[in-house]
Amino acid sequence: MHILYFFLFFVGAYILTYLTIPKIIGLVEHKKLMDQPNKRSSHIKITPTLGGISFFYTLIFALFFLKGWDKYDEAIYFIPGLTILFIVGLKDDLVVLSPYTKLIAQLVSILFILSNESFMIHSLNGFFGVYEIPIYVYYIVGGFMMLTIINAYNLIDGIDGLAAIVGIVILMIYTTIFYITNEYFYVLLCLTLNGCLIAFLSFNLSSSRKIFMGDTGSLIVGFIIGTLTLKFLALSPESYDSLPFLLENVPLIAISILIVPLFDTARIFTIRLANKKSPFSPDRNHTHHILIDYFKISHKQASFIIGGFNLIFVIIFILLGSSSYNFYLVLILIITVILLGYLFYRFDYSFTNIKRKIIFRNKIDIFKSEVKKGGEKLMPKTKKKRKSK
Incomplete structure (x- = not known):
């Protein structure tokens, strides 16, 4: 019976997203709400944005039908947070907002999730010898973690397909984890969002x-992934027994699931602060930019x-x-992280120099070829003059 519901939620989300995105594209083009490329952009022509609108209403529909599957009424706690981020993301896609405005909106959205008992982390289950944690530590750590994940996911949305593919991979892993632990509400939520992302990917x-997807989409997806991570860390010790890794390694498994957005964000923030810039200042130092x-x-x-x-x-x-322990x-x-950081650090700081060297070398080659051509043109004339003498 569960398999049928899994299929219906996934396929339903896919179809709803796939059929409505062309309508969004048509509206965006008609109203001229296109994304204008700039010097940092990886695209060269104006492109429709606001694809994340389809994620919002698909998730709201899904949460309505999911309200009977949750154990702690989690579905109703998602709706305010999703709505706030949808409005802020939509406005940021149309009229650019300051990072601090978005930060405040994210904090308010996160508070709704943190206030639900289902997401409360009471213990780290022996991670580096830490077991029970005070409630205030949960709020601080949980809030910071979700804030980091939302912004980290938002930052990797820089080239075609990346945010969607990374999101699909993360959601596939969480789908498997929550299926093994019998958390079917979260399995259906993962499948719903994955259906949205796979449908969106074909257009992206x-x-x-x-x-x-724009900020409208990346903030929503980051919010859901952050919430799923919080739930993963808040599972009961009995639930972890069915998972194929040691109980005390759960925080490290969570980090590994989010390695791409977390590594890229840590690297980018370090580079910007080292260059005495705001960590939110845009540039082309992202891992995906270096690759392309x-x-x-x-x-x-x-x-x-x-x-x-x-x-x-x-x-x-x-x-x-x-089998391995924390240490x-x-x-x-x-x-x-050090190896990857060093690798991309070298690319980041030597890339400009390499590019300059290549450009300089190309200019020398062009200059030499022009001199050679000029010499070849002059040689016959010189010979003719000698003959005339």
Whole structure:
């Protein structure tokens, strides 16, 4: 019976999103609400945005039918947060808002989730020897974690397909986790949003019917992923018994699931602060920008490479987490982050110099070829003059 519901929610979300996105594209084009490319953009022509509108109403419809599946009335707690982020994201896509306005809206949205008993983290289950945690620590850590995830996901929405593919990978993993732990409300929520993202991806990667999810979509998806992460950490110890990794490794598994947005955000913020800029100031130092700029690969290729890395990294960590304890997993995580950070640090700080060298070398080659051509043109004339003498 559950399989039938899984199928209906996934297919229903896919169809609803797939059929309504063309209407959104038509409206956006008619009202000229297109995304204008700038010097940081990875696209060169004006493109419809606001694809995230379809995520909002699909999730609201799904939550209405999901209200009987939740144990702590979670469905009703999602709606205010989603609505606030939808309005703020929509306005930011139409009229750019300040980062601090969006930050306040995110905090208010997060408070609705934190106030529900289902998401309360009472223990870290022995992670580095920590068990019970005070309620105020839960609010601080839970709020900071969700805020980080929302903004991290928002930041990776920089090239075609990336945010959708990474979102699909993360939701696939959470679907599996919540299915194993019998949390069917969250399984259906994951399948609903995954149906939206897969339908959206076919348009986002299209050359003729392209649309961006915009902040309208990335804030909503980031909010759902943040909430799912909070729920994953708040599961009862008995629920973890059915999962294929040690109980104390749960926080590290959560980090591995979100490795792509978290790593990119940490790296970007570090670079911006090192350059004495605001951490929210836009630039082209993202991991996906370096891949397409340095390796000259397409948006689609870069998105699938990053999404594939995310999936492989999670599988490796789950396998290691089944036998290794905190210290070894943390050591592996730190080494991986340092290696990736150093790799992209080198690209980031030497990329400009390399580019300058290439441009300079090309100019020298052009100059040499022009001199050579000029010499070849002059040589016959010189010979003719010698003959005339």
